[in-house]
Amino acid sequence: MNYRHAFHAANFADLVKHAGLLRLLAELTKGGSPPLTVIDTHAGRGLYDLAGAESRKSGEADAGVVQLMRAKDAPSDFGSLVRTVAALNAGGEVRRYPGSPWLIAESLRPGDRYVACELRQDEHEALRVAMRGRANVRTLNADGYAAAVSECPARGRVLALIDPPFEQPGDYGRIVETLAALRRKNRTAQALVWLPIKDLETLDSFLRDLEDEVAAPMLVAEARVKPLSDPMKMNGCALVLVDGPDLAAPLAAICGWVAQALGSGGAAKVYRLSPQ
Numbered sequence: 001m002n003y004r005h006a007f008h009a010a011n012f013a014d015l016v017k018h019a020g021l022l023r024l025l026a027e028l029t030k031g032g033s034p035p036l037t038v039i040d041t042h043a044g045r046g047l048y049d050l051a052g053a054e055s056r057k058s059g060e061a062d063a064g065v066v067q068l069m070r071a072k073d074a075p076s077d078f079g080s081l082v083r084t085v086a087a088l089n090a091g092g093e094v095r096r097y098p099g100s101p102w103l104i105a106e107s108l109r110p111g112d113r114y115v116a117c118e119l120r121q122d123e124h125e126a127l128r129v130a131m132r133g134r135a136n137v138r139t140l141n142a143d144g145y146a147a148a149v150s151e152c153p154a155r156g157r158v159l160a161l162i163d164p165p166f167e168q169p170g171d172y173g174r175i176v177e178t179l180a181a182l183r184r185k186n187r188t189a190q191a192l193v194w195l196p197i198k199d200l201e202t203l204d205s206f207l208r209d210l211e212d213e214v215a216a217p218m219l220v221a222e223a224r225v226k227p228l229s230d231p232m233k234m235n236g237c238a239l240v241l242v243d244g245p246d247l248a249a250p251l252a253a254i255c256g257w258v259a260q261a262l263g264s265g266g267a268a269k270v271y272r273l274s275p276q
C-alpha cells in the first residue's frame with residue numbers, strides 16, 4: 001500500500017467528491033428524518049496539511065481548493081465546502097483541508113452514527129486523533145470493504161461512502177461485490193462511490209458490472225478535466241450515487257464548474273442508470 005492521499009488532498013477530484021458528499025448529507029439529514037449511519041470504507045486521515053511536503057510537491061491543492069477559494073463564479077453547491085474550509089483556516093490562507101471524515105462528522109446530527117475505516121496504521125492513528133471527542137464516531141483500523149458489510153445494520157438508513165485509492169485493479173470488482181452485499185443485508189442501503197476517469201472503457205465496464213449486480217437506481221456524474229487522450233493520466237473523476245435522492249442538478253453544477261474552471265478541454269456529464 002503505497003498510496004498517500006496527502007499528495008492529492010484538495011485537488012479537483014476531492015472538490016467534486018466533497019461538494020457532492022456535503023450536498024448529499026444535507027439532503028439525508030434534513031428536518032426530522034430518522035437517524036442515519038454513515039460508513040466510510042476508505043477514510044484517510046481526516047484532515048490534511050496543505051503546507052506539508054507531499055502537498056507542496058504535487059501542487060494539486062494549488063490547482064484545486066486554492067482556485068475554488070478565490071473563484072467569484074463557483075456555484076452555490078460549493079457553499080458548504082467553502083465555508084468549512086474557511087472556518088478551518090480562520091478565513092486566511094488555505095493550509096488545512098478537511099477529508100471525508102471531517103466533513104461527515106460535522107454534517108451529522110447527535111443521533112446519527114459514523115464508522116470510518118482506514119487500513120494504514122499511520123493514517124488511522126491520525127484519523128483517530130482528528131475524530132477525538134466525537135461521541136457518535138468510531139474509527140476502525142480495518143479493511144473497509146469487509147467492515148462496511150459487517151458494520152451495516154440490517155435495518156435503518158445507511159449511507160456507504162466508497163473512495164478507494166485504485167492502486168489495485170481489484171478495487172473495481174470489490175466495490176461491486178461490497179455494494180451487492182450491502183444491499184442484500186439492508187435493502188435500502190444507499191452509497192456514494194468515487195472513481196477516477198482515465199479511459200472510458202474502464203468506467204463503462206465498471207458501470208455495466210454494477211448494473212448487473214446491484215438492482216437500484218443510480219445517478220452518474222462525470223467531471224472530465226481533459227480530453228481522454230492519455231489513459232495513463234487521471235483525466236477526470238466520477239461519482240456514482242446508488243439509490244440516493246435526486247441530485248442531478250447540483251452534481252451537474254459541481255462537475256460543470258470543475259470541468260470549466262479547473263480543466264482544459266474537459267466536460268461534465270450527468271446521467272441515470274436504471275435497475276435491470
Ligand SMILES: C[S@@+](CC[C@H](N)C(=O)[O-])C[C@H]1O[C@@H](n2cnc3c(N)ncnc32)[C@H](O)[C@@H]1O
Nearest residue numbers: 005042043044099100118119120143144163165
Ligand atoms: C482516496 S483516500 C481516502 C480519502 C478520503 N475518503 C477523503 O475523501 O478524505 C484512500 C484511503 O484508503 C486507504 N485504504 C487503502 N485500502 C484500504 C482498504 N482496503 N480499507 C480501508 N482503507 C484502505 C488508504 O490508505 C487511503 O488513506
